[in-house]
Each structure stands twice: as structure tokens, then as C-alpha cells.
Amino acid sequence: MVPTYLSFSKSFSFKCTKLSGSIYQAGFSKGKVGSSLKMSSLFTPFKFGGIGEIQNRIVLAPMTRCRASENGVPQEMVSKYYVQRASAGLLTSEGVHISPEAIGFLNCPGIFTQEQINGWKKVTSEVHDNGGKIVIQLWHQGRQSHSDFHNGELPVSASAIPVQGDQIYVQGGIKKPYETPRPLRLDEMPRIVSDYQNAARNAKEAGFDGVELHGANGYLLDQFMQSKSNTRLDFYGGSVENRFRLVGEVIEGVLQEWSPDQVGIRFSPNGVYGDMGSADNVETFS
Numbered sequence: 001m002v003p004t005y006l007s008f009s010k011s012f013s014f015k016c017t018k019l020s021g022s023i024y025q026a027g028f029s030k031g032k033v034g035s036s037l038k039m040s041s042l043f044t045p046f047k048f049g050g051i052g053e054i055q056n057r058i059v060l061a062p063m064t065r066c067r068a069s070e071n072g073v074p075q076e077m078v079s080k081y082y083v084q085r086a087s088a089g090l091l092t093s094e095g096v097h098i099s100p101e102a103i104g105f106l107n108c109p110g111i112f113t114q115e116q117i118n119g120w121k122k123v124t125s126e127v128h129d130n131g132g133k134i135v136i137q138l139w140h141q142g143r144q145s146h147s148d149f150h151n152g153e154l155p156v157s158a159s160a161i162p163v164q165g166d167q168i169y170v171q172g173g174i175k176k177p178y179e180t181p182r183p184l185r186l187d188e189m190p191r192i193v194s195d196y197q198n199a200a201r202n203a204k205e206a207g208f209d210g211v212e213l214h215g216a217n218g219y220l221l222d223q224f225m226q227s228k229s230n231t232r233l234d235f236y237g238g239s240v241e242n243r244f245r246l247v248g249e250v251i252e253g254v255l256q257e258w259s260p261d262q263v264g265i266r267f268s269p270n271g272v273y274g275d276m277g278s279a280d281n282v283e284t285f286s
């Protein structure tokens with residue numbers, strides 16, 4: 001269950017140094033990933049595991065654009081956005097909701113209805129026609145949501161701990177305070193895993209080249225992994241192993257649909273977005 005690649009938020013800064021003539025050394029100023037890469041190879045093709053050959057080594061970061069319909073269907077301008085960037089080697093999609101329960105932003109796309117799948121089919125085929133590759137970022141917002149999105153039902157999380165110090169946009173573009181989320185029950189865990197698995201299967205039908213799990217930025221999977229938002233006393237809380245149980249099960253579920261060299265996960269070990277940042281982050285993510 002080892003994913004092919006990891007991506008990190010706000011952990012690295014990119015630095016480019018001239019060595020001699022037209023040779024540049026480019027690398028990340030801290031961290032262990034991709035420590036050095038000759039600039040002369042940045043624009044050359046690369047075989048990226050099961051995703052296949054990408055035309056260069058430039059990757060678009062996932063960015064929520066809120067340009068889908070009210071029903072989470074990607075619109076023409078979503079295709080346009082990705083096609084404009086298809087000359088990068090690999091595009092990561094914006095976060096895409098795996099289920100109605102996963103929603104916490106307005107006008108973000110989903111991948112749980114046939115209409116949404118059909119909308120993404122247009123996006124992926126246009127990206128492919130323009131020489132690009134695109135992986136989908138699967139997203140469940142957990143406590144970064146509001147009962148206004150769920151017919152009055154509270155958003156779900158690992159524990160009954162709300163986001164502090166911020167508010168959330170709801171329908172009508174107004175901001176409301178975050179609510180105390182409802183902790184997911186043990187008997188609901190298989191459903192969460194199967195929502196991710198269904199979304200991963202739908203992503204294949206929609207023509208994506210791979211899957212990135214959104215395990216970063218204080219969303220549901222991060223809420224389970226971090227002690228600041230997870231104080232559960234059952235198999236999904238306490239030790240690091242228990243806190244990572246859900247993400248492990250989700251990876252196993254996604255690997256029923258995709259091969260390991262087409263699956264990745266994003267972490268944000270030192271991020272504070274979404275009221276995150278746990279005292280034991282070093283132990284948790286080392």
C-alpha cells in the first residue's frame with residue numbers, strides 16, 4: 001500500500017543556481033524530496049510510473065477554483081482552465097468531492113454522480129488532446145464544512161473539535177462560524193472508505209491518469225492523522241498507528257481500483273490552515 005509519490009504543502013522553496021555556461025542546478029532549499037535536478041532536464045520527458053510519459057517535469061499544484069455548477073459539474077471554463085495549463089508535464093486537479101457529505105465549499109466539483117463524471121470526461125479528453133496528463137485530487141472536507149451544506153446535519157470529523165479562529169462561506173456568500181462537528185462512528189468508517197473507492201472508480205471512468213488523495217490542509221484525512229483534531233479513544237485515535245488507520249484503509253480501497261504507481265497522497269506536516277498544527281507533528285510525520 002505504498003503510494004508512488006508524496007507531495008507536501010509549504011515545506012520547500014525552489015532555488016536555481018547557475019553552475020556554468022547554460023547549465024543550471026535547480027533544487028529544493030530544504031527537505032529530502034527531489035534534492036537536485038539539472039535545469040537542462042526540466043523540459044525533457046519523464047516516465048512517471050503508471051501515469052506514463054509526461055512531456056516535462058513541471059507539475060501544476062491542486063487549486064480550488066469554485067467554477068463548477070451548483071451540482072458540482074465541471075463547466076466549460078473548467079476545461080479551459082486545465083487546457084490553458086496542459087503544456088505542463090502533469091496537472092493535479094483541484095480538490096474534488098467524493099460524496100455529498102464531503103462538501104464544504106460552494107461550486108466545487110464532485111465525482112460521485114454520472115453528470116459529474118461526464119463533465120470530467122470532457123476536461124480529461126481535452127487535456128489529453130493538448131498533450132497533458134491529469135490526476136484527480138480526491139477530497140473530503142470533514143469539519144471544514146457547515147450544516148447549511150448538509151440539510152441541517154452537522155459536518156463530520158474525527159472528534160467533536162471545531163475549527164477555531166475562522167469562519168466559513170455558505171450559500172449566499174455569507175460567512176458563518178464553524179460548528180462543532182459530529183465524530184464519525186466506528187460503523188461509518190467502511191462507508192467513508194467505500195466513498196473514496198467509488199470516487200476513485202468514477203475517476204477512472206472519467207479518464208483521469210491517476211489519483212491523489214487529499215491528506216493535507218486540515219481536511220478529513222488530516223483531521224484523523226493529527227492529534228490536535230483527533231482525540232478518539234478507539235482504534236482510530238491515540239497512537240500514530242491508530243490515527244493513520246483511516247488513511248491506510250482509504251489507500252487500500254483506492255488500490256482496488258488503481259495500481260500503486262498511479263496513486264499518491266498529499267500531506268502538510270507543518271501546515272496551519274484549517275486550525276491545524278499539532279504539538280507532536282514531528283513524531284507524527286517522521
Ligand SMILES: Cc1cc2nc3c(=O)[nH]c(=O)nc-3n(C[C@H](O)[C@H](O)[C@H](O)COP(=O)(O)O)c2cc1C
Binds near residue numbers: 009010063093214266
Ligand atoms: C486559491 C487556492 C486554492 C487551493 N486549493 C487547493 C486544493 O484544492 N488542494 C490542495 O491540496 N491545495 C490547494 N491549495 C494549496 C496550493 O496547492 C499550494 O500548496 C499553496 O498555494 C502554496 O503554494 P506556494 O508555496 O507555491 O505558494 C490552494 C491554494 C490556493 C491559494
